[in-house]
Amino acid sequence: MNNHEGEAGSSVGKMSGKSRNIFSRFKGPAFYKADNRVIHPFNVIVQKEISDQVRSWRFIILVVIISLTCLGSMYTALANIKSAIKPNDPEGTFLFLKIFTVSDGIMPSFVVFIGFLGPLLGISLGFDTINSEQNERTLSRILSQPIHRDYLLNAKFVAALTVISVMFFALGLLVIGFGLITVGIPPTPDEFLRIIFFIIISIVYVAFWLNLSIFFSVIFRQPATSALSGIAIWLFFSVFYSMIVDLIMKGMVPQGLATENQIINFEMLRLNLLKLSPSELFSDATTTLLMPGVRSLGPLSMIQIIGTIPGPLPFGQSLLLVWPQITGLIAGTIICFILSYIFFMRKEIRSR
Amino acid sequence: MGENIIELVNLTKKYGDFTAVDALNLSVKKGEVFGLLGPNGAGKSTTILMLLGLTEPTSGSVRVCDINPVTNPIEVKKRVGYLPEDVGFYYQMTGWENLMFTARLNSLTGSESAARVDSLLERVGLQDARNKKTGQYSRGMLQRLGLAEVLIKNPEVIILDEPTLGIDPTGVVELLQLIVRLSKEGEITVLFSSHHLHQVQEVCDRVGIFVGGKLIAEGNLQELSQKLFTGSPFVIEAGVLFDNINYDNKSPEEWLFEILKKIDGIIAVKPCSNGFNIECLRDATTEIARAIVESGAGLNYLNKKEYGLDEIYYRYFEGGKNHE
Numbered sequence: 263m264n265n266h267e268g269e270a271g272s273s274v275g276k277m278s279g280k281s282r283n284i285f286s287r288f289k290g291p292a293f294y295k296a297d298n299r300v301i302h303p304f305n306v307i308v309q310k311e312i313s314d315q316v317r318s319w320r321f322i323i324l325v326v327i328i329s330l331t332c333l334g335s336m337y338t339a340l341a342n343i344k345s346a347i348k349p350n351d352p353e354g355t356f357l358f359l360k361i362f363t364v365s366d367g368i369m370p371s372f373v374v375f376i377g378f379l380g381p382l383l384g385i386s387l388g389f390d391t392i393n394s395e396q397n398e399r400t401l402s403r404i405l406s407q408p409i410h411r412d413y414l415l416n417a418k419f420v421a422a423l424t425v426i427s428v429m430f431f432a433l434g435l436l437v438i439g440f441g442l443i444t445v446g447i448p449p450t451p452d453e454f455l456r457i458i459f460f461i462i463i464s465i466v467y468v469a470f471w472l473n474l475s476i477f478f479s480v481i482f483r484q485p486a487t488s489a490l491s492g493i494a495i496w497l498f499f500s501v502f503y504s505m506i507v508d509l510i511m512k513g514m515v516p517q518g519l520a521t522e523n524q525i526i527n528f529e530m531l532r533l534n535l536l537k538l539s540p541s542e543l544f545s546d547a548t549t550t551l552l553m554p555g556v557r558s559l560g561p562l563s564m565i566q567i568i569g570t571i572p573g574p575l576p577f578g579q580s581l582l583l584v585w586p587q588i589t590g591l592i593a594g595t596i597i598c599f600i601l602s603y604i605f606f607m608r609k610e611i612r613s614r
Numbered sequence: 615m616g617e618n619i620i621e622l623v624n625l626t627k628k629y630g631d632f633t634a635v636d637a638l639n640l641s642v643k644k645g646e647v648f649g650l651l652g653p654n655g656a657g658k659s660t661t662i663l664m665l666l667g668l669t670e671p672t673s674g675s676v677r678v679c680d681i682n683p684v685t686n687p688i689e690v691k692k693r694v695g696y697l698p699e700d701v702g703f704y705y706q707m708t709g710w711e712n713l714m715f716t717a718r719l720n721s722l723t724g725s726e727s728a729a730r731v732d733s734l735l736e737r738v739g740l741q742d743a744r745n746k747k748t749g750q751y752s753r754g755m756l757q758r759l760g761l762a763e764v765l766i767k768n769p770e771v772i773i774l775d776e777p778t779l780g781i782d783p784t785g786v787v788e789l790l791q792l793i794v795r796l797s798k799e800g801e802i803t804v805l806f807s808s809h810h811l812h813q814v815q816e817v818c819d820r821v822g823i824f825v826g827g828k829l830i831a832e833g834n835l836q837e838l839s840q841k842l843f844t845g846s847p848f849v850i851e852a853g854v855l856f857d858n859i860n861y862d863n864k865s866p867e868e869w870l871f872e873i874l875k876k877i878d879g880i881i882a883v884k885p886c887s888n889g890f891n892i893e894c895l896r897d898a899t900t901e902i903a904r905a906i907v908e909s910g911a912g913l914n915y916l917n918k919k920e921y922g923l924d925e926i927y928y929r930y931f932e933g934g935k936n937h938e
Contacts, residue, residue: 294711296728306718314706399702403763406666406696407719408688593693611668612659 290465298314306415310337311421312415315387324383325429331375334363338369340444358449359456359552361441372437373548377541378500384471385492387422390485391415391476392606397485402611415606419476426468434461452577456551459581463551467544471496473598480605488553498562499539507535529561537587540594547587550580559583619644619771619803620665625674627660627827634660636827637674642805642820649715650807650813652824658807659699661824662760662773665805666696678771685817692720695764699775702758709740709759709794712748713766720767727766734762738792754785761792771803772796778813790817848897849919853889853911866890873909889914 291309293301301309315321339361346364347357365371370378392415395401405411434457442448449457474495478488511532516524536542550556554574575583627635627659635657642648644646650658663669665678667687683690688902699897703712712732717727735741738758743751751759757777764772774793778786794817797804808814814821822832831838856866867890871883873882880902892902899916906913 290711293727294714295724298726300721300723301718301723304718306715314704317706335909398705399698399700400704402668402698403695403703404699404700404719405725406669406691406694407716408691408721408767409719410688491756611663 274387281432303407304413307409307417308421308424311418312424316420320386320487321425324386328362328379328383328429328433331379332372332437334369335372335375336437337366337370338366338441339364339529340441342366343445355551356450356453356554357445357447358438358441359447359554361437362457362460363549363552373460373545373552377545377548379468380464380468380544381471381496381500381541382493384468384473385475385489385496387425388472388475389479389489389492391418391422391479392486392609393479393483393485396483405611407468411607412603415476415480415603417475422472422476423469426472427465430461430465430468434458455577456541456554456580460548460551463544463547463588463591466588466595467540470540470591470595470598473595473602477598477602480609488517501576504542507532510535524607526561532562537590540591543587543590543594547584548589550584550587554580556580559587617644618642619679620648621677622661622665622804623675625661625664626672627657627664628667628672628776630642633673633827635664638827638829640822640829640832642803644803644818645797647794647806647818649818649821650805650824651809651811651814651821652807653809656824657827658824659775662696662775662805662807666691666694666772692767693770695767695769695772697757697760697764697772697774697777700779701760703748703751703756703759705747707748708745709735709748709751710744711754711758713763716763717766722766730761730766734765736760737765754781754789757781757785757789757924758792759797761789763811765796768800771805773807775807776809777806778810786813793817812821848894850892850894850899850902851886851889851915851917851919852892852902852906853914853916855914856904857912870906873905874902877905878921889920 289311291306293306293309343357343360344366346360362372363373392401395404395414401414404414438449438454438457471492475488475492478491480483482488482491511528514528514531516528520528537546546559550559554577555572557570557575617931618641620640621858622638622640625635625638626633627638638657638661648660652658657874660669664671664676665683667690670684678690679693681689681693703709704715707715713731713734714727715805716815717731718724722730732741735744738761740755740758740762740795743755748756748759761774761777764774777793778789781789790813793806796802806814820832820834821838823830823838852870854866854870867885868884870890870892871880874880874883874892877894877898879898881893884891894902897918899918903913
């Protein structure tokens with residue numbers, strides 16, 4: 263025990279007792295501590311993975327990129343917030359949410375940035391989950407310890423998800439804090455709830471890409487291949503998918519004398535096709551949550567519109583509106599996880 | 615002693631059409647050092663994976679410490695330490711941190727882990743490198759760290775898959791001595807796979823020879839040579855001088871066979887690099903010596919041949935090829 267204390271303190275050097283205690287907290291995961299606790303093996307792996315992620319260069323780079331874009335978009339939002347509020351705007355009372363959605367047309371808004379960079383974050387945290395263990399020949403060594411095989415996969419997923427969640431909550435709350443200082447108007451409870459749910463949906467969205475890249479890391483031996491596959495799918499959905507849907511739908515445009523029903527069906531089909539893309543689901547869900555004026559995500563007939571007074575939806579109704587999108591995102595995440603789970607459990611564990 | 619700690623019955627593993635392990639029967643006693651010997655791809659590693667429950671057998675049964683690793687792998691993994699072939703560690707962590715991680719995976723408390731890790735690092739001679747990242751370790755150091763890691767859980771059985779691969783000769787000797795010392799001190803059963811004959815010969819109490827997924831022979835060295843050389847269990851090497859000898863148009867070995875065939879149990883005489891190999895059913899050294907001297911030829915030397923694993927090995931691989 264004494265040996266270990268000396269070991270832990272050695273690189274800290276000659277610090278005073280107090281600051282040494284503070285620093286020793288950052289010396290590594292809790293399982294290095296020579297205490298009398300037994301930590302569940304699952305938590306041991308989670309602790310190790312979190313510590314690995316947080317100390318890795320890739321994570322530091324990602325944090326820098328995301329913080330910079332976050333700062334940039336916040337700056338433009340705060341500079342343009344005055345012109346964004348128009349008289350008679352139903353969302354006028356939701357000034358605080360504007361920080362997340364307003365842009366000057368050059369710099370995208372915070373929401374768009376998260377939608378764009380979130381997948382990159384998920385893919386880069388997961389693409390070498392399993393294959394790196396195999397390439398470093400640690401996989402068979404770890405799996406010959408008395409743990410269940412799925413602990414490794416689950417713990418790695420939990421660790422990455424924890425890192426993402428902490429990061430997004432920190433970012434979101436920081437934006438709120440900055441907004442509070444510059445705008446000077448505190449967010450209403452309704453706004454606060456919307457922002458929290460926006461953060462949660464962002465986490466689920468990133469978790470989807472994380473699971474997808476974990477899946478690739480199980481089936482591809484080379485980390486580069488698995489990273490590229492993840493990026494390819496991300497590019498496909500964010501760039502090409504809507505183009506392909508447009509192309510298909512062009513051939514099916516109803517002719518001039520089409521009935522109202524036909525037009526509605528056509529429009530619904532187009533929207534449903536678009537909804538197969540996770541990035542579409544994410545942007546639908548977040549814009550609805552952050553813009554309370556959005557009343558429907560599909561086409562509305564004249565009968566439905568006549569007589570409505572433009573006004574914001576209450577939070578519960580907005581959430582209800584995007585419930586299918588949220589369910590879809592969670593389902594996609596679970597499907598990817600199950601796939602990687604099945605493939606991992608059937609994988610032949612060889613030392614090379 | 616005497617109790618079987620590893621018991622394999624009719625164990626078979628197929629990958630599609632390829633049979634990696636074919637109806638294997640094997641038992642290893644407690645406290646024994648058992649060597650699995652065979653060429654690459656003979657099914658040694660697959661057998662080891664099945665022992666640990668990392669791969670499911672196609673048919674047959676495995677019992678390790680009286681537990682079935684297929685249905686209860688955790689209990690087996692608590693008792694069995696496994697050092698994989700070409701072991702790797704997390705390069706960004708130090709040796710101490712890597713071992714600490716393993717100790718905590720084995721549900722030890724923090725202070726127990728630290729104490730055990732420290733004593734094991736000292737035992738394998740890595741105490742000076744404990745705070746070095748394992749990315750900077752040499753091959754031999756990694757292998758020793760692997761051995762320390764295997765011992766963290768106080769195993770009843772340790773399984774070492776090609777532990778000496780890629781280590782320099784002095785390192786190999788050190789490692790082997792370490793393994794023997796550990797098994798004797800702690801009454802640990804050791805299963806040790808290798809394709810290096812001499813290392814197996816040096817360390818193991820018993821040896822099993824693996825070819826093409828089959829265990830061709832098992833036993834200690836004596837038993838093995840008896841089993842493998844059933845046709846001619848004794849070979850005596852003779853150096854003979856043929857000065858002033860009339861061959862009668864025969865080759866030297868035919869001439870020698872003529873002389874020796876009166877002796878009971880002589881099977882054949884074959885030329886070898888230094889002289890002749892005389893194959894016989896019993897130890898007939900004295901009669902052979904007398905017969906050669908009486909015939910008028912000069913006898914340089916007679917040497918009773920002991921079979922080393924080299925001979926056993928080559929004999930077997932030749933045999934294996936002939937069967938195909």
